[in-house]
Amino acid sequence: MEFSSKLLEKAVAEMSHLPGIGKRTALRLVLHLLRQPKQQTESLSEALLNLRQTIKFCEQCHNISDTSICDICSNGFRDGSQVCVVEDIRDVMAIENTGTFKGLYHVLGGKISPIDGVGPQDLKIESLVNRVNSGAVKELIFALSSTIEGDTTNFYIFRQLNGSEVKVSTIARGIAVGDELEYADEITLGRSIQNRIPFESAIKS
Amino acid sequence: MEFSSKLLEKAVAEMSHLPGIGKRTALRLVLHLLRQPKQQTESLSEALLNLRQTIKFCEQCHNISDTSICDICSNGFRDGSQVCVVEDIRDVMAIENTGTFKGLYHVLGGKISPIDGVGPQDLKIESLVNRVNSGAVKELIFALSSTIEGDTTNFYIFRQLNGSEVKVSTIARGIAVGDELEYADEITLGRSIQNRIPFESAIKS
Numbered sequence: 001m002e003f004s005s006k007l008l009e010k011a012v013a014e015m016s017h018l019p020g021i022g023k024r025t026a027l028r029l030v031l032h033l034l035r036q037p038k039q040q041t042e043s044l045s046e047a048l049l050n051l052r053q054t055i056k057f058c059e060q061c062h063n064i065s066d067t068s069i070c071d072i073c074s075n076g077f078r079d080g081s082q083v084c085v086v087e088d089i090r091d092v093m094a095i096e097n098t099g100t101f102k103g104l105y106h107v108l109g110g111k112i113s114p115i116d117g118v119g120p121q122d123l124k125i126e127s128l129v130n131r132v133n134s135g136a137v138k139e140l141i142f143a144l145s146s147t148i149e150g151d152t153t154n155f156y157i158f159r160q161l162n163g164s165e166v167k168v169s170t171i172a173r174g175i176a177v178g179d180e181l182e183y184a185d186e187i188t189l190g191r192s193i194q195n196r197i198p199f200e201s202a203i204k205s
Numbered sequence: 206m207e208f209s210s211k212l213l214e215k216a217v218a219e220m221s222h223l224p225g226i227g228k229r230t231a232l233r234l235v236l237h238l239l240r241q242p243k244q245q246t247e248s249l250s251e252a253l254l255n256l257r258q259t260i261k262f263c264e265q266c267h268n269i270s271d272t273s274i275c276d277i278c279s280n281g282f283r284d285g286s287q288v289c290v291v292e293d294i295r296d297v298m299a300i301e302n303t304g305t306f307k308g309l310y311h312v313l314g315g316k317i318s319p320i321d322g323v324g325p326q327d328l329k330i331e332s333l334v335n336r337v338n339s340g341a342v343k344e345l346i347f348a349l350s351s352t353i354e355g356d357t358t359n360f361y362i363f364r365q366l367n368g369s370e371v372k373v374s375t376i377a378r379g380i381a382v383g384d385e386l387e388y389a390d391e392i393t394l395g396r397s398i399q400n401r402i403p404f405e406s407a408i409k410s
Contacts, residue, residue: 005271011256014249018234029223041257044219045250051216052246066210
């Protein structure tokens with residue numbers, strides 16, 4: 001791509017560093033900004049800079065936060081004895097949207113994945129173990145994605161907690177509500193039969 | 206979507222003002238920036254701001270440029286008697302990439318489209334007419350997209366030039382090089398038969 005303007009070329013190059021944004025899309029986005037009032041570009045730049053320069057991570061759960069302890073951790077109405085272990089903030093948002101979990105979170109920041117060069121020391125695992133050992137946590141709920149990396153991470157944490165009395169559970173996997181059995185994959189369907197639950201508890205939820 | 210951080214919420218909101226970027230994609234992009242070194246966000250913001258605040262449009266052809274007359278218009282080796290009329294800078298880049306056109310451009314900035322509220326006065330049509338009337342232009346080549354809006358714009362400009370001696374042509378429409386006739390749409394195939402060219406000129410190009 002040949003540009004008639006160095007400024008345009010630079011802006012497109014920077015924009016196309018974002019994941020999933022190629023040169024063409026970057027050019028489309030940048031030309032869009034040029035057609036809009038200056039304030040739009042200014043407030044976009046300012047919001048990104050502000051976020052990147054002043055964002056904090058909660059000292060307890062490592063979730064993205066404006067304060068050193070996040071709103072969830074500092075909420076006295078939440079149950080500090082239950083901690084849900086997730087990969088990143090998007091998982092926290094997804095679970096919060098369900099409105100069914102009133103405990104706290106622990107954001108690992110990823111999964112153990114040797115292929116991507118991510119080891120246990122790159123994640124907030126030590127801090128989770130310390131949190132459990134401090135005694136306030138009675139139950140850990142693993143909610144990582146059910147991939148090899150997720151399972152490995154679950155198992156690694158489980159081993160690290162050896163000797164601790166904390167109860168460890170994992171979220172239920174099964175056929176989604178409203179889905180047809182016919183179209184479910186075998187592993188999910190198999191697991192949902194193995195991990196069947198008493199009908200009484202199903203009709204209560 | 207509920208955010209645990211106002212800064213994050215603001216950045217996602219600004220990002221999702223870009224065309225084709227929804228809330229989820231915006232969140233993904235912003236979280237990516239948070240995982241990268243600070244410099245990446247800083248240089249992205251700076252490049253966008255720099256572009257938006259200092260970009261110029263060429264006074265002659267209205268293309269995006271770092272200077273008041275763009276590199277193409279100020280290039281003495283180019284043929285000022287031919288002017289190709291295009292919609293925006295992406296069309297200029299596409300034609301420049303072919304390496305077959307040595308004339309100048311005129312960037313209209315859009316097409317006449319009453320449905321989008323774009324009238325002739327919103328485009329650089331008057332400036333094109335003035336450019337033609339000044340006498341240096343011998344041939345105008347319309348290269349707008351072949352939609353109703355593009356055809357309307359071509360026709361409007363053609364009418365405005367009434368009385369001028371400029372030659373007006375339009376780029377050839379036809380079956381793409383390498384395409385099978387079988388899969389071509391009827392209008393394109395029909396036009397390419399109507400506008401057939403002498404075989405001698407085809408083998409020369």
